[in-house]
Amino acid sequence: MKAVVATGYGPPEQYTVADVPAPRPGPGQIQVRVAAASINPADVRLPSGDFRDVVPLEFPHVPGNDFAGTVSEAGPGVTAYRVGDEIFGQAVPRALRAMAGATRPSLSTGSLAEYAVFEADTPFLAHRPPRLALEHAAALPTTGLTARALMTTARVRPGETVLVIGATGGVGTAVIPLLAAAKARIIATATEADAGVLRRLGAHETIGYPEAEYPSGVDVALNLTLPSDHLTGVATAVRPGGRLLTITYPVPRQEWIGRDDVALHFVLDMDGALGGMREVAELAATGGLPATIGRRYTLDEGPRACVDFARLHTTGKLVVTM
Ligand SMILES: NC(=O)c1ccc[n+]([C@@H]2O[C@H](COP(=O)([O-])OP(=O)(O)OC[C@H]3O[C@@H](n4cnc5c(N)ncnc54)[C@H](OP(=O)(O)O)[C@@H]3O)[C@@H](O)[C@H]2O)c1
Numbered sequence: 001m002k003a004v005v006a007t008g009y010g011p012p013e014q015y016t017v018a019d020v021p022a023p024r025p026g027p028g029q030i031q032v033r034v035a036a037a038s039i040n041p042a043d044v045r046l047p048s049g050d051f052r053d054v055v056p057l058e059f060p061h062v063p064g065n066d067f068a069g070t071v072s073e074a075g076p077g078v079t080a081y082r083v084g085d086e087i088f089g090q091a092v093p094r095a096l097r098a099m100a101g102a103t104r105p106s107l108s109t110g111s112l113a114e115y116a117v118f119e120a121d122t123p124f125l126a127h128r129p130p131r132l133a134l135e136h137a138a139a140l141p142t143t144g145l146t147a148r149a150l151m152t153t154a155r156v157r158p159g160e161t162v163l164v165i166g167a168t169g170g171v172g173t174a175v176i177p178l179l180a181a182a183k184a185r186i187i188a189t190a191t192e193a194d195a196g197v198l199r200r201l202g203a204h205e206t207i208g209y210p211e212a213e214y215p216s217g218v219d220v221a222l223n224l225t226l227p228s229d230h231l232t233g234v235a236t237a238v239r240p241g242g243r244l245l246t247i248t249y250p251v252p253r254q255e256w257i258g259r260d261d262v263a264l265h266f267v268l269d270m271d272g273a274l275g276g277m278r279e280v281a282e283l284a285a286t287g288g289l290p291a292t293i294g295r296r297y298t299l300d301e302g303p304r305a306c307v308d309f310a311r312l313h314t315t316g317k318l319v320v321t322m
Contacts, residue, residue, distance in 0.1 A: 003113030004302035004320075005060040009049030012306035017299065020060060023109040023117040025075035030120045032087065034069040036138035037111040039309045039318045040170065046093065057095050062110025063306065065090050068128055068137035069116075069322075078120045081127075088132075089125035089277045090141035091118050101270035112302050114322050123276025129285035136284070139291035139317040143174035144280035146247060147289070149267050151178050152274045154220050154245055158183035163218040163237050166225025167203065168194045171247065173292035173316040175222065176201040181288060187215055194315050197292065211236075218242065228252035228266065235259045292316025 001022040006015050025031045043063035046055060068088035071081045081087060091108035092100050100107060106124035109117045118125060124145070128137045150171075156162060162179050166172050167188035179186050180202025188198045190206040198206055207213040211233035221234050223246040231246060235257035238244050245265045246252055254264050269275075283289040294315040297305040299322045309318050 001114040002299055003062045003110065004064070004299070004306065005062055006047040006057075007060050009047060009052060009057070011048060012044045012303060012310050015047075015063070015303035015306055017302060018060065020062070020113075022115040025073055025078075025117050027076045028078060028120055029075040029117050030071050030078055030081050031073040031115055031117050032067065032069040033072040034067050034111055034113060034116055034322050035134045036068050036319055036321045037064045038066045038139045038141075038170075038320070039305055040065050040142050041309075042092070043112070044306050044310045046095070055093075055095050055099070057093070061093070062113050062116075063093075064111030064113065064116070065092055065108075066138055066141040067091075067108075067111035067116065068134045072115065074120070080120050081125075086128045086130075087125055088128045088137040088141060088281075089118070089122075090145060091116075091122070091124060099270065101272070103271050105270075112299070112306075112320060114299070123272030123278070126277035126281045129281050132281070132284050135293060135296070135319050135321065136291035139170075139293055139319050140174065140280060140284055140289060141277060143170040143317065144284065144289050145269070145275070145277070146171045146267070147174035147178050148279060148283070149269045149274040150175055150222060150245055150247070151182065153265050153267050154222070154243060156182045156184045156220060159185065160219035161185045161187065161215075161217075163215060163221040163234070164188040164203075165221065165223045165234055167198055167206075168313075168315050169224060170317045171224045173197070173201060174289060175224070176203055177288065177290055184220075187218065191313060197315055201290070201292070220245070222246075223248065229256055231256065232258045235262055235264075238262045293319050295319075296321065298322075
């Protein structure tokens with residue numbers, strides 16, 4: 001089969017499209033013929049080697065967490081899916097097993113490929129609703145799961161003001177419609193070119209990236225991009241008694257934000273405790289979770305998609321169709 005591969009640690013410029021053996025499912029696993037996949041930061045960060053001491057990779061490594069496709073083979077003991085089922089979801093590389101949740105970890109051989117093998121018994125795979133287009137389904141797993149987890153944790157009340165830092169990316173473009181549905185007043189960071197996209201998704205106001213443009217007195221701030229040891233500026237924007245949620249590493253400590261009157265939450269749900277793909281599917285099927293796709297690529301252009309993701313300003317998700 002054809003797949004995007006990294007043959008050693010390095011930047012995405014070194015990825016190629018190669019012929020590699022199609023992975024076969026073992027007990028409790030399914031093989032999926034991947035129709036579309038989308039790019040996430042981890043797809044380029046893990047092969048970069050920055051985390052090689054914690055998560056050593058085996059090469060050739062096939063990147064890709066998010067996918068939509070058709071079950072093409074089921075291993076012994078699989079009951080949740082049958083050959084021919086249309087599914088979508090999120091699964092991390094097997095090298096991340098130790099960090100991928102204690103109960104039913106979602107692991108795969110990498111979705112930027114014609115075929116990938118997944119663990120069947122996990123909350124992070126689900127049937128794709130017929131009304132959800134393949135490309136949209138591939139764009140939504142990580143971002144939809146994370147946006148829902150943010151909403152569950154933030155408990156935004158109607159009329160509250162929410163500042164979203166990093167709103168133009170995958171998670172940002174997924175969470176803004178959910179904030180709008182919760183009747184929040186949304187202030188979102190954006191480039192000038194992206195302001196219209198964010199307003200159409202539900203943002204009321206857009207501001208530039210510099211901290212000097214942050215408002216003050218917001219009820220809730222969502223940090224979707226700055227490293228979590230660089231949040232003092234974001235914390236300054238939050239009213240006393242407000243909430244600051246962040247999804248980036250390193251896992252933040254209260255003393256780092258210089259405030260003890262702001263509730264700090266690190267949102268990362270590796271077990272599906274805050275909801276899994278079934279909930280994302282239900283929301284997407286009713287139109288509550290639109291996908292914003294910035295660019296589209298073929299599998300042969302997969303390495304270029306990873307380079308663009310790492311090097312260019314992109315809006316929403318980059319989707320690769322096989
Ligand atoms: N905890 C979790 O469960 C979880 C889940 C998913 C993702 N994550 C993490 O969350 C982060 C975002 O993920 P993503 O998929 O949304 O990434 P993404 O698609 O790359 O989005 C990041 C966005 O932030 C923008 N940005 C960069 N610097 C900014 C600044 N100083 N101010 C305002 N905006 C800025 C980027 O725009 P430019 O292109 O202009 O730089 C981009 O639009 C990543 O670090 C990812 O690893 C965590």
